[in-house]
Amino acid sequence: MSWNNWLPLLVILSSLLPGLIIFGLAEERVRLRIALNLLGAVVKVGLVGWMLWGVYNGFHYEMRLPLLPGLELVLRAGPLSLLFVTLSAVLWLITTVYAIGYLEDSPNRSRFFGFFSLCVTATVGVALSGNLITFLLFYELLTLATYPLVVHRGTEAARRAGRTYLAYTIFGGALLLLGTIWLYTLTGTLEFTPQGGFLDGLGGEHRPALIIIFALLIAGFGVKAALVPFHGWLPQAMVAPAPVSALLHAVAVVKAGAFGIVRVVYDVFGVEFAAGLGVLGPLAWLAAITIIYGSLRALYQDDLKRRLAFSTVSQVSYITLGVAIAGPIATIGGVVHLVHQGLMKITLFFCAGNLAETLGIHKISEMNGVGRRMPWTMAAFTVGAFGMIGAPPVAGFVTKWYLGLGALEADQAWVIIVLAGSSLLNAAYFLPILYRAWFREPSGAWPEERDFGRKETAWALLLPPLLTAAMALSAGLLVMLPFSPLEWAKLIAAQEFYLP
Amino acid sequence: MNTDIYAVLLLIVVVIWPLLLAIPALHARLPWPRHLAIIPAVLLAVLPGGASLELPWLLFGTGFAMEGESRWILAMSATIWFAAAAITKPSKHDFANQRTTTFFLLTLAGNLGAVLATDLVGFFCFATLMGYGFYGLLVQGGDEVARRAGCRYLIVLIVADLLLFEALLLAAFATENLRFEAVHEAMAGASSSSFYLWMVFIGFALKAGVWPAHLWLTTAFNSAPRSTALLLGGVPVAMGLLGAVRWLPLGEHAFGVSALIIQGVGVAAMLYAILRFFTHVSVKSLPAWTAVALTGLFIVALGGGLAHPALWRQYEFIAYPFIALVAIFLATLTFIIGRMQGAHQFPVVASQRVEMMSRWVNGWTEGRHQWANDRLLGLQSLWRVSWLKAARQYQRILGGQKLRDLTNGWDVKITLFVLLGLAIAWLAG
Numbered sequence: 001m002s003w004n005n006w007l008p009l010l011v012i013l014s015s016l017l018p019g020l021i022i023f024g025l026a027e028e029r030v031r032l033r034i035a036l037n038l039l040g041a042v043v044k045v046g047l048v049g050w051m052l053w054g055v056y057n058g059f060h061y062e063m064r065l066p067l068l069p070g071l072e073l074v075l076r077a078g079p080l081s082l083l084f085v086t087l088s089a090v091l092w093l094i095t096t097v098y099a100i101g102y103l104e105d106s107p108n109r110s111r112f113f114g115f116f117s118l119c120v121t122a123t124v125g126v127a128l129s130g131n132l133i134t135f136l137l138f139y140e141l142l143t144l145a146t147y148p149l150v151v152h153r154g155t156e157a158a159r160r161a162g163r164t165y166l167a168y169t170i171f172g173g174a175l176l177l178l179g180t181i182w183l184y185t186l187t188g189t190l191e192f193t194p195q196g197g198f199l200d201g202l203g204g205e206h207r208p209a210l211i212i213i214f215a216l217l218i219a220g221f222g223v224k225a226a227l228v229p230f231h232g233w234l235p236q237a238m239v240a241p242a243p244v245s246a247l248l249h250a251v252a253v254v255k256a257g258a259f260g261i262v263r264v265v266y267d268v269f270g271v272e273f274a275a276g277l278g279v280l281g282p283l284a285w286l287a288a289i290t291i292i293y294g295s296l297r298a299l300y301q302d303d304l305k306r307r308l309a310f311s312t313v314s315q316v317s318y319i320t321l322g323v324a325i326a327g328p329i330a331t332i333g334g335v336v337h338l339v340h341q342g343l344m345k346i347t348l349f350f351c352a353g354n355l356a357e358t359l360g361i362h363k364i365s366e367m368n369g370v371g372r373r374m375p376w377t378m379a380a381f382t383v384g385a386f387g388m389i390g391a392p393p394v395a396g397f398v399t400k401w402y403l404g405l406g407a408l409e410a411d412q413a414w415v416i417i418v419l420a421g422s423s424l425l426n427a428a429y430f431l432p433i434l435y436r437a438w439f440r441e442p443s444g445a446w447p448e449e450r451d452f453g454r455k456e457t458a459w460a461l462l463l464p465p466l467l468t469a470a471m472a473l474s475a476g477l478l479v480m481l482p483f484s485p486l487e488w489a490k491l492i493a494a495q496e497f498y499l500p
Numbered sequence: 501m502n503t504d505i506y507a508v509l510l511l512i513v514v515v516i517w518p519l520l521l522a523i524p525a526l527h528a529r530l531p532w533p534r535h536l537a538i539i540p541a542v543l544l545a546v547l548p549g550g551a552s553l554e555l556p557w558l559l560f561g562t563g564f565a566m567e568g569e570s571r572w573i574l575a576m577s578a579t580i581w582f583a584a585a586a587i588t589k590p591s592k593h594d595f596a597n598q599r600t601t602t603f604f605l606l607t608l609a610g611n612l613g614a615v616l617a618t619d620l621v622g623f624f625c626f627a628t629l630m631g632y633g634f635y636g637l638l639v640q641g642g643d644e645v646a647r648r649a650g651c652r653y654l655i656v657l658i659v660a661d662l663l664l665f666e667a668l669l670l671a672a673f674a675t676e677n678l679r680f681e682a683v684h685e686a687m688a689g690a691s692s693s694s695f696y697l698w699m700v701f702i703g704f705a706l707k708a709g710v711w712p713a714h715l716w717l718t719t720a721f722n723s724a725p726r727s728t729a730l731l732l733g734g735v736p737v738a739m740g741l742l743g744a745v746r747w748l749p750l751g752e753h754a755f756g757v758s759a760l761i762i763q764g765v766g767v768a769a770m771l772y773a774i775l776r777f778f779t780h781v782s783v784k785s786l787p788a789w790t791a792v793a794l795t796g797l798f799i800v801a802l803g804g805g806l807a808h809p810a811l812w813r814q815y816e817f818i819a820y821p822f823i824a825l826v827a828i829f830l831a832t833l834t835f836i837i838g839r840m841q842g843a844h845q846f847p848v849v850a851s852q853r854v855e856m857m858s859r860w861v862n863g864w865t866e867g868r869h870q871w872a873n874d875r876l877l878g879l880q881s882l883w884r885v886s887w888l889k890a891a892r893q894y895q896r897i898l899g900g901q902k903l904r905d906l907t908n909g910w911d912v913k914i915t916l917f918v919l920l921g922l923a924i925a926w927l928a929g
Contacts, residue, residue, distance in 0.1 A: 372595040391628055391632070393625050400665070401669070405669055405672055408673045416666060420665075423662060423665075424662065431654065435639075438599065439636075439640075439642065476559075477558060477559065479559060479560065
């Protein structure tokens with residue numbers, strides 16, 4: 001086995017080992033904990049960068065370890081997996097810096113950062129999985145690693161949110177396991193197969209079974225992807241600290257669900273086979289309903305993080321929609337939104353965290369005039385919000401562009417109406433926030449203001465949203481550059497649809 | 501370095517410079533940041549020769565160009581922005597000042613970028629930046645009237661952008677090259693050309709405040725501060741008209757019925773504006789109704805161009821100077837009225853609005869009558885006075901409550917005016 005084959009495992013270990021060490025650290029070992037966290041995150045980014053360059057130049061990175069008789073633990077780096085791994089690795093580094101600033105004086109930091117590292121380990125494992133069983137193992141590890149983060153504050157609301165999260169995700173995991181086992185009994189393999197999936201040889205007699213398996217897998221992944229009606233846990237989980245919300249909404253959990261759906265359609269069933277089964281149409285409609293429903297619910301939330309949570313419900317379904325439209329251009333739109341939504345939503349959650357930590361603002365009705373008190377934070381928020389609306393030149397515009405073109409290509413013009421409706425609703429729930437922040441006079445004293453001298457807030461809290469906002473803007477402006485998320489998504493689409 | 505290289509550098513600086521200056525930390529440290537931001541545009545407008553710049557790595561591949569017809573619009577924009585910068589009154593509050601300057605500069609960057617853009621995506625991006633920036637300028641007053649005007653504008657802006665985005669998708673589906681000329685050619689032969697035409701027309705009509713989507717424009721003229729009102733003609737109105745000219749496949753394809761309907765809308769807009777002019781006009785909304793009438797006139801010409809491509813190719817060169825002159829005229833009118841209001845010749849508060857035309861016609865008629873009685877006593881002057889009396893009577897009738905109710909009604913009004921416009925357009929055709 002060559003050095004290159006160890007790379008996927010090293011990427012996983014780069015967060016697992018620091019995480020395990022951090023669990024054993026005493027609370028007062030602040031510097032060592034910070035050093036371990038940052039070292040792990042930086043090493044991971046470096047390794048991922050290496051693999052990215054390799055895959056771009058045609059290298060293959062694969063590692064196989066025996067798991068059960070006939071089943072292997074497979075880690076493989078291809079274009080699709082690297083898109084997700086890169087997103088997770090880069091945003092994990094930024095979120096770690098943010099979390100260090102956010103939890104500066106909080107209790108139980110070793111526990112928090114231990115599970116934090118474990119969570120990213122599981123996410124990267126999900127991304128690098130080469131077969132469905134490996135995917136399932138890391139997917140369940142993600143559930144277990146995230147639960148302690150959701151209940152971290154220890155309040156009654158946090159415990160309730162944790163219970164709801166666990167109930168939903170265990171139910172989803174059970175459906176997934178059932179679907180996986182059934183699939184294995186039919187095919188004898190669970191190996192992800194790009195360019196057509198591994199079900200092509202199955203005869204027509206299995207059609208009803210395959211439709212049910214598809215429904216089980218989509219429902220299983222749909223829980224984490226917050227597809228309606230499996231979305232109930234996500235708005236409740238916003239009681240978690242802001243770095244956890246960022247992790248749930250942008251880096252790990254919902255993305256793992258959406259990524260699972262992408263894997264099922266492309267690498268298990270194959271686009272053509274799934275279209276032949278007639279399951280992609282209902283999936284597209286389910287995604288469309290989720291997009292509109294999430295936006296409608298977001299309209300009526302006064303709690304800022306809750307509004308953002310319903311926005312996630314809506315936005316993550318763009319990925320599913322892009323996949324379900326089943327064409328190369330829509331695939332680009334759906335897959336690239338994995339990255340774009342992550343960049344925009346993490347910016348918004350960082351900003352919400354800054355408002356809460358610095359001024360004690362949790363509700364939108366408390367945000368009058370906050371732009372003059374925290375101009376940089378609100379500037380980053382503004383970029384994220386415009387990106388969600390789909391206004392150019394922020395990344396969200398590129399997503400809607402490709403989804404719209406993909407819909408035209410697939411002769412599904414109704415998707416354009418859904419996209420337009422979603423943009424309209426996004427504008428309806430984001431622009432009033434911006435108006436309050438920039439144009440209203442402050443109502444009086446802030447709920448719980450902390451003094452940061454001449455700065456609007458701590459550097460560790462301010463730099464991450466500024467950086468992610470700049471990345472969201474760059475992803476839209478510099479869309480044609482090599483290694484941009486769009487160019488990478490084009491590579492994936494070319495692979496799935498045999499394009500030159 | 502030769503002049504061309506200077507021009508290419510200026511092309512970049514014209515857009516980037518106001519964007520950079522929009523950062524409060526930067527413009528707060530500079531004297532006259534608004535004026536400074538316009539200087540590169542002025543230089544580019546007066547520099548002889550053209551320039552173009554391709555930026556394949558930006559957006560979906562975009563570019564900027566300074567060509568013959570753009571010079572009119574750029575010169576007009578620079579003039580109006582300079583005037584607006586000169587008459588802006590600083591607020592007492594630092595934050596309000598910085599905020600207004602930021603929105604001023606963002607709108608300026610969007611405006612200049614849209615003027616110089618060579619493709620649909622570039623134009624769309626800069627026009628969107630301009631639109632949201634302008635919203636910031638509209639609501640800066642902070643009072644209820646400003647908020648309402650801003651809200652109306654924002655709704656129009658969002659709907660227009662959605663329609664234009666759909667048009668953009670249709671164009672991108674028809675051709676990979678989204679430069680204006682390539683899109684004109686591609687959309688002329690595309691099966692979706694009529695749909696594209698309507699998306700573009702309605703989108704830009706909303707942005708320019710073309711009747712019957714003029715409500716935001718009249719409210720904005722009434723509520724905006726002087727410097728912002730000055731920009732209304734040059735920014736949203738002129739850019740809306742410019743967008744229609746640049747996006748529509750004019751001179752390439754004959755659109756039969758659609759062109760006739762568009763001409764009808766234009767005629768109806770003019771008739772409506774004239775009617776309102778005589779019945780409802782208040783001092784501050786005079787430029788708004790002038791804008792409605794002039795955009796109506798432009799729409800008639802646009803419809804003519806869509807119906808007869810050869811005609812458009814022959815007279816296309818007039819379109820850009822016309823847009824520039826409309827903007828300059830509206831800005832001048834707004835400025836003069838603003839000065840008169842500033843000198844307390846006309847009250848500005850809504851409850852004190854004067855039926856300006858009524859006063860003018862009354863005053864003029866009675867003055868002329870008196871003058872004729874006193875000085876001339878000739879038949880000719882008596883005839884003129886009689887005509888003026890008739891005009892006054894006509895104005896009184898038009899100013900009656902019944903007609904007010906009719907023109908305040910919405911659906912009937914639109915239908916009647918469109919039908920009338922269509923009839924006139926058809927007869928003229």
